[in-house]
Amino acid sequence: GAVVSQHPSRVICKSGTSVKIECRSLDFQATTMFWYRQFPKQSLMLMATSNEGSKATYEQGVEKDKFLINHASLTLSTLTVTSAHPEDSSFYICSAEDRGYGYTFGSGTRLTVV
Amino acid sequence: KNQVEQSPQSLIILEGKNCTLQCNYTVSPFSNLRWYKQDTGRGPVSLTIMTFSENTKSNGRYTATLDADTKQSSLHITASQLSDSASYICVVSGARSYIPTFGRGTSLIVHP
Numbered sequence: 001g002a003v004v005s006q007h008p009s010r011v012i013c014k015s016g017t018s019v020k021i022e023c024r025s026l027d028f029q030a031t032t033m034f035w036y037r038q039f040p041k042q043s044l045m046l047m048a049t050s051n052e053g054s055k056a057t058y059e060q061g062v063e064k065d066k067f068l069i070n071h072a073s074l075t076l077s078t079l080t081v082t083s084a085h086p087e088d089s090s091f092y093i094c095s096a097e098d099r100g101y102g103y104t105f106g107s108g109t110r111l112t113v114v
Numbered sequence: 115k116n117q118v119e120q121s122p123q124s125l126i127i128l129e130g131k132n133c134t135l136q137c138n139y140t141v142s143p144f145s146n147l148r149w150y151k152q153d154t155g156r157g158p159v160s161l162t163i164m165t166f167s168e169n170t171k172s173n174g175r176y177t178a179t180l181d182a183d184t185k186q187s188s189l190h191i192t193a194s195q196l197s198d199s200a201s202y203i204c205v206v207s208g209a210r211s212y213i214p215t216f217g218r219g220t221s222l223i224v225h226p
Contacts, residue, residue: 006157032212043203043218044158093157102148103205103214105157 002028002098006106013084013113021079021109023094029074030096034103035067038091050077084113116141118206120217128225131194135220137187137204145207149178149189152201152219161189161202194224 003026013019023033031052036044048069049057056069066088068080077096081088089112095105118139127133139147146165150158162171162178164187170179175192191198204217 004157034213041221043216046213046216049213091155095157097212102146102160102163104160105150108155108157110155 002096002104004094004096004104004106006094006109008109009107010110011112013111015085015113016083018080018082019084019111021081021092021094021111023077023079023096023106025075025096025098025104028096028098030077030098031074033071033077033094033096035069035077035079036093036095038093038108044093047079052077081111084111086113089113116206116208116215118204118215118217120202120204120220122220123218124221124223126223126225127194129194129196133191133194133222135189135191135202135204135222137189137206137217139185139187139204139206139215139217141185141206141208141215143209144182144185145209147178147180147187147207148205148214149176149187150203150205152203154200158203191222194222196224196226198222199224 005024033050035047038044047062050069050071052071058064071077093108095103121136148163149161152158161176164180177190180187201219203219205214207214
């Protein structure tokens with residue numbers, strides 16, 4: 001089946017620093033990837049849609065300068081949380097669609113900003 | 115507005131018992147419906163995917179049903195195990211948008 005690799009799985013950073021999260025489709029090409037944020041005991045919230053070779057589409061209320069998305073190839077999308085603050089601490093998950101298997105999710109990244 | 119409603123919000127059952135989770139949606143026109151299992155601190159894992167013409171699909175002890183006329187789906191778990199404790203998420207995709215609509219999930223706890 002389709003596999004989406006996401007790393008790091010956990011990261012702790014100091015307030016004010018930037019953190020990059022990678023999402024790779026391992027055995028298929030993904031022209032579109034999605035980035036989600038999830039707070040404890042809440043459902044996934046779509047942050048942005050990442051399109052290969054073009055600018056990402058951000059959901060309302062998501063700061064594009066805060067959450068930088070780059071989709072430079074058909075197998076890699078990155079999310080960079082810039083100038084992180086404690087309120088950015090959350091669980092970030094990416095997903096990509098393989099037409100044979102539907103949406104496949106990465107294993108998630110637990111970000112803690114101290 | 116497209117919506118996906120799941121019930122119950124949470125459920126506690128004893129190991130070995132069966133349970134059924136519900137998903138009602140308003141997404142139209144409909145493309146497909148997926149059930150995912152999400153363990154705490156992990157990404158969701160696909161259990162089943164059904165299109166308009168499919169009424170039921172099984173994956174081991176998990177059986178999903180779909181009634182596209184009433185826009186309802188259920189996920190039945192047979193002979194529950196402790197490892198079934200997780201959040202179960204219903205995701206519906208429409209035919210006109212590649213962005214799916216997520217339900218809030220049902221939190222299932224299986225006690226020994």
